[in-house]
Amino acid sequence: MKEVIIATKNAGKAKEFEHIFSQYHITVKSLLDFEEIEDIVEDGETFEENALIKARAIAKQFNQVVIADDSGLEVDALHGRPGVYSARYAGEGRDDQANIKKVLSELEGIPTEQRGARFVCALALVTPEGEESVVRGTCEGQILTECLGSEGFGYDPIFYLPELEKTMAQIPKHQKNVLSHRADAFAKLQTILMNLV
Numbered sequence: 001m002k003e004v005i006i007a008t009k010n011a012g013k014a015k016e017f018e019h020i021f022s023q024y025h026i027t028v029k030s031l032l033d034f035e036e037i038e039d040i041v042e043d044g045e046t047f048e049e050n051a052l053i054k055a056r057a058i059a060k061q062f063n064q065v066v067i068a069d070d071s072g073l074e075v076d077a078l079h080g081r082p083g084v085y086s087a088r089y090a091g092e093g094r095d096d097q098a099n100i101k102k103v104l105s106e107l108e109g110i111p112t113e114q115r116g117a118r119f120v121c122a123l124a125l126v127t128p129e130g131e132e133s134v135v136r137g138t139c140e141g142q143i144l145t146e147c148l149g150s151e152g153f154g155y156d157p158i159f160y161l162p163e164l165e166k167t168m169a170q171i172p173k174h175q176k177n178v179l180s181h182r183a184d185a186f187a188k189l190q191t192i193l194m195n196l197v
């Protein structure tokens with residue numbers, strides 16, 4: 001069985017990668033399978049930089065293909081915030097509810113037509129030989145005024161997909177995994193990856 005390491009400690013991301021990669025008969029391990037690995041400082045200015053920082057840090061420790069995901073939410077009315085700060089928008093500690101609350105409160109009084117947003121996902125792949133590839137995927141939507149749905153993770157309950165008339169947290173995982181920013185980025189990385197594993 002082929003295997004790649006996903007340099008993430010986010011269980012929601014790890015599950016989505018498991019699902020996406022299983023279609024290609026590739027198993028994934030995440031950093032949740034290796035508890036001793038320390039947190040990586042994500043001090044890049046772009047999603048791409050942060051994805052590379054994470055992939056390089058982990059590739060040093062394993063003799064395997066490593067993929068890292070740096071992702072987040074860009075809200076037009078907030079000039080692209082929370083952006084690369086999405087995970088720690090309401091402070092350190094990966095608190096999805098607090099992050100959602102902060103975005104909703106900053107958007108209070110903003111009308112629907114000005115609530116455009118997108119999810120962004122940069123994927124960086126680093127091989128044991130040190131070859132590097134980075135791609136970016138996006139998914140367009142709008143920010144609701146309240147949470148709807150319980151699927152997915154992170155900002156999914158407030159991210160509305162107008163064509164589906166549902167939030168990202170109201171659609172089943174197989175549907176999210178074909179239309180999400182992560183799926184878009186994966187599609188761009190696919191050919192490179194398939195040549196390596």
Ligand SMILES: O=P(O)(O)OP(=O)(O)OP(=O)(O)OC[C@H]1O[C@@H](n2cnc3c(O)ncnc32)[C@H](O)[C@@H]1O
Nearest residue numbers: 008009010069070071072073086087153154155156
């Ligand atoms: O860095 P790793 O260990 O991968 O895990 P993380 O959760 O810190 O991940 P990021 O640094 O990339 O921050 C991503 C943020 O964007 C959110 N996010 C990313 N993808 C998402 C998705 O598909 N749906 C909802 N929120 C998402 C996520 O909840 C975080 O707050």
Ligand SMILES: [Mg+2]
Nearest residue numbers: 010042070087
């Ligand atoms: Mg992170």
